Amino acid sequence: MKNLYILDDHPIITEGITQLLANNQQYQITTGHHYSELYNYLNHTTPDLLIIDYEIQDKTALDVIAYLQQKSLHFPILVYTMHTEFWIIKLLTKAEVSGIITKNDKIEEIEKAIKSILEENSKYYSPTALHIVLSIVGDQSAAKVINYTPSPRENEIIQMLSCGLTSDEIAHKLNLSKNTIDTMRKNILLKSGATNVSHLMRIAFLKGWITK
Structure with a gap:
């Protein structure tokens, strides 16, 4: 309750x-x-x-x-x-x-x-x-962000990106190929409307996907 x-x-x-x-x-x-x-x-x-x-x-x-x-x-x-x-x-x-x-x-x-x-x-x-x-914050992607919520795996990658990890490092931690991580990164940027990782981090912080 x-x-x-x-x-x-x-x-x-x-x-x-x-x-x-x-x-x-x-x-x-x-x-x-x-x-x-x-x-x-x-x-x-x-x-x-x-x-x-x-x-x-x-x-x-x-x-x-x-x-x-x-x-x-x-x-x-x-x-x-x-x-x-x-x-x-x-x-x-x-x-x-x-x-x-x-x-x-x-x-x-x-x-x-x-x-x-x-x-x-x-x-x-x-x-x-x-x-x-x-x-x-100068973002023009609100319409896309409103309808997008990261999947658990996508959120995991967003958290690692927020810590400054590279695709190689993320791939190693998740036991996936670098190509797979690169594809997932591109998909996250596309779905969120972000133009780059820095832009994604601003959106992610505002949406509460990351807290630091």
């Missing part, structure tokens, strides 16, 4: 998200409408995931994140927001939130994000948020 905490000062939103997730027996959901309710909750419970609106009364999600860091509280945070200004999205990515969804996206993006964060231990950016994030 995963404990989810939903923080939004509009009851209709917390009720709507709760209803959306009602059929999933894996989630135990707590809601709050003021950040003080969250802070009281954290005195006795640590959620597996905090789902929070960017704007809460006179504070923002960034203020709440700063409070959590001050208290040395660490758990995944999914932020949804009506704001699509690149500087806000950039601040959220810099704060290393686990997911960003904009209110321009479809409601099912929330379910996708929760699954990605809790079950796959991966960051999640909704289509609208991902376009903004990739534009920040």
Whole structure:
């Protein structure tokens, strides 16, 4: 059972998200409408995931994140927001939130994000948020990235590439031929829309495929 905490000062939103997730027996959901309710909750419970609106009364999600860091509280945070200004999205990515969804996206993006964060231990950016994030780093491949998730073997190769390993070294570690690794590398670049390995590493970091 995963404990989810939903923080939004509009009851209709917390009720709507709760209803959306009602059929999933894996989630135990707590809601709050003021950040003080969250802070009281954290005195006795640590959620597996905090789902929070960017704007809460006179504070923002960034203020709440700063409070959590001050208290040395660490758990995944999914932020949804009506704001699509690149500087806000950039601040959220810099704060290393686990997911960003904009209110321009479809409601099912929330379910996708929760699954990605809790079950796959991966960051999640909704289509609208991902376009903004990739534009920040100069990437124009958002459409391809949205629909691509590396296979376990592809992810293994991405991890090794992130450590600076060459095709020869990866081939040796995986007991495969260099030609096979070269082909797989080309396929990963093609599927992700990356133009080279450096570009792939930026995408992989933003998507949460690698964490360092």
